[in-house]
Amino acid sequence: IAPPMRRNNSRTSVGLGDSFRTGSGSLATHPDRGRSLTSTGQVYNARFGRSPSRDSVVAYSSSMQRRSQRDKDRSSATLSRAGSSCSLAANIAREPFLQHTMVRDVLSLYPEAASVVDDRTGKLPIVLAIEHGKSWETAVGPLLEAFSQPFGGGGDGGMALPDDSPEAKAHRDSLQAALFLALSSPESHVREEAIRTVGKLAEWGGVYGMPGNLDGIVSEWLDTMVKHGNNSANSGHVTTETPISPEGIVVGPGASGAIDWIQNQSSHLIAVAEVLLHSRPESVSDRVARLCLDAGREYLNSKDGNVREAAARVLGNTLNSVGDADDAANVMREVVLNLGNDDGTEFSGSSAGQRGSKKGLFGGGGEDVVTKHGRLLACNSILLTQWGGDLLATPDICDAIIAMIHGCIKDKNTVVRSAAYHAIGPLLGKSHKSGNDISRQQLGSTTAIANPRTATSTLKEMRSDILRGTRASEQVDVQLALARGLTSASRMHPDLFLCKGGMPVMDAALMLAMSSSVKRPNVQKAFQIFLWVSLQMGVRGNCNDDSIEQEEKAVAGENGVSPGLEKYIGLAEGENGRIMMKFVTQTLAKIEDLDDQGGL
Numbered sequence: 001i002a003p004p005m006r007r008n009n010s011r012t013s014v015g016l017g018d019s020f021r022t023g024s025g026s027l028a029t030h031p032d033r034g035r036s037l038t039s040t041g042q043v044y045n046a047r048f049g050r051s052p053s054r055d056s057v058v059a060y061s062s063s064m065q066r067r068s069q070r071d072k073d074r075s076s077a078t079l080s081r082a083g084s085s086c087s088l089a090a091n092i093a094r095e096p097f098l099q100h101t102m103v104r105d106v107l108s109l110y111p112e113a114a115s116v117v118d119d120r121t122g123k124l125p126i127v128l129a130i131e132h133g134k135s136w137e138t139a140v141g142p143l144l145e146a147f148s149q150p151f152g153g154g155g156d157g158g159m160a161l162p163d164d165s166p167e168a169k170a171h172r173d174s175l176q177a178a179l180f181l182a183l184s185s186p187e188s189h190v191r192e193e194a195i196r197t198v199g200k201l202a203e204w205g206g207v208y209g210m211p212g213n214l215d216g217i218v219s220e221w222l223d224t225m226v227k228h229g230n231n232s233a234n235s236g237h238v239t240t241e242t243p244i245s246p247e248g249i250v251v252g253p254g255a256s257g258a259i260d261w262i263q264n265q266s267s268h269l270i271a272v273a274e275v276l277l278h279s280r281p282e283s284v285s286d287r288v289a290r291l292c293l294d295a296g297r298e299y300l301n302s303k304d305g306n307v308r309e310a311a312a313r314v315l316g317n318t319l320n321s322v323g324d325a326d327d328a329a330n331v332m333r334e335v336v337l338n339l340g341n342d343d344g345t346e347f348s349g350s351s352a353g354q355r356g357s358k359k360g361l362f363g364g365g366g367e368d369v370v371t372k373h374g375r376l377l378a379c380n381s382i383l384l385t386q387w388g389g390d391l392l393a394t395p396d397i398c399d400a401i402i403a404m405i406h407g408c409i410k411d412k413n414t415v416v417r418s419a420a421y422h423a424i425g426p427l428l429g430k431s432h433k434s435g436n437d438i439s440r441q442q443l444g445s446t447t448a449i450a451n452p453r454t455a456t457s458t459l460k461e462m463r464s465d466i467l468r469g470t471r472a473s474e475q476v477d478v479q480l481a482l483a484r485g486l487t488s489a490s491r492m493h494p495d496l497f498l499c500k501g502g503m504p505v506m507d508a509a510l511m512l513a514m515s516s517s518v519k520r521p522n523v524q525k526a527f528q529i530f531l532w533v534s535l536q537m538g539v540r541g542n543c544n545d546d547s548i549e550q551e552e553k554a555v556a557g558e559n560g561v562s563p564g565l566e567k568y569i570g571l572a573e574g575e576n577g578r579i580m581m582k583f584v585t586q587t588l589a590k591i592e593d594l595d596d597q598g599g600l
Contacts, residue, residue: 124147194267455496456496470482497534
């Protein structure tokens with residue numbers, strides 16, 4: 001048997017040839033500019049020099065994975081950001097090693113390539129990039145900047161009018177269809193990048209910052225959800241055939257024959273929420289805003305948890321971008337609290353699920369559990385809007401919210417308890433610091449509020465429920481939700497827990513943060529982040545308060561003790577101050593700045 005032929009890799013030519021085709025003909029190239037492979041697997045180009053070899057790329061990737069693993073193992077050092085939904089492509093784009101992507105390099109040499117239409121599909125490169133899940137940073141954004149005439153706008157958020165030619169209109173229709181197909185892709189990373197892209201486009205401007213175009217895009221998504229879902233907000237999982245473009249191309253690499261429509265519902269709802277979040281003022285009409293509120297209300301009772309979360313985001317972002325204080329109050333009363341009548345009726349857990357008695361996703365109370373969870377998610381989302389403080393300044397709404405959260409914390413279902421503890425964050429964070437703040441924001445009411453609730457009084461009222469969640473018998477997911485809620489509240493009110501009423505919460509958090517239980521490492525890290533935020537460990541050089549407070553914080557920073565830690569030591573009882581100081585020195589001081597990472 002003859003030995004297999006071996007390929008000589010010393011200088012094997014892999015040149016591009018004498019020319020390559022473009023949309024307007026062929027562009028001649030010099031033979032010396034062809035690429036060649038060296039014995040190390042590196043690609044050499046006379047203009048760019050030598051690219052990294054495959055071995056070096058693999059080594060770099062392995063080192064990054066090892067570094068990530070070390071960060072996870074070092075519980076006393078850097079804490080990774082929780083709940084991140086960024087795709088791998090978006091994270092890679094932030095690495096300096098990969099800033100020069102193929103698309104960017106090609107456009108730097110030949111910017112006109114962004115306007116070259118594919119011969120087979122008739123689509124622009126940006127449309128193909130969206131269909132195949134390419135990220136905004138590495139492909140979609142550079143292509144849009146290089147050829148923005150059909151779409152108007154500009155990188156600075158300009159509102160330049162687009163080209164009105166039939167060809168430009170066809171390109172806009174093609175891009176809109178690509179976004180819809182990408183949101184319906186069976187590949188998760190394609191859907192994630194499409195969601196990020198729609199938000200970036202709304203922020204970018206052009207036709208995507210104009211009311212008529214955004215209305216058409218959002219309306220199409222919502223109408224398609226209703227048609228394909230067949231009113232499936234309360235139905236089970238529905239599958240549909242893989243989306244196919246008009247040219248007969250299956251969207252997404254490795255697309256399967258069937259996809260889960262529940263995932264598509266979630267993707268389309270999140271995309272609508274992203275558009276609302278990044279849209280310009282008055283770019284979304286009142287008609288579409290009502291459609292968004294109706295869709296959020298309907299899918300808030302879906303049996304899928306991800307769909308409910310997406311629907312809650314739609315409600316919150318719609319009210320924050322388009323609504324006003326009255327709209328927020330009406331939605332909170334009718335959708336969340338069942339206060340449709342003016343009699344001040346509070347939320348009743350037993351009446352929350354009167355629509356049905358079937359067993360639901362979580363077992364037990366069936367739709368009652370689903371409804372409770374959906375309302376808690378909506379409550380959390382609406383309180384996080386700019387109208388949250390006004391809502392909590394309204395006595396009947398605030399009383400009903402506290403009653404709802406208090407009752408759901410005692411629920412037997414883990415998912416309901418987790419959502420209730422998470423909602424504690426905006427409940428405490430959006431509450432006013434003093435009664436004077438409430439008297440100035442009474443939603444136009446002329447009646448003075450007797451004994452108004454403040455953040456401190458609400459904390460005292462909810463303290464027993466918070467401490468209940470720190471017990472060792474509580475579920476991990478519930479304690480993680482509690483830590484996230486407390487961290488969120490502390491970010492909104494930095495000094496909220498640094499008072500006599502907050503000391504029991506701080507001490508309980510310290511116990512969980514110091515716990516060495518191998519079964520709950522995530523809980524330990526979550527409460528470490530809460531202590532890091534509440535003790536204002538990252539306050540140095542990043543003060544946004546009054547000048548007097550800035551001076552005090554600067555002095556504290558020079559002494560090596562954060563202002564929050566000084567307050568805690570002054571209020572702590574017994575040995576707690578010494579224990580906290582030791583824990584800060586050995587653990588919290590080694591945590592990197594979470595303000596840039598987002599924390600929890």
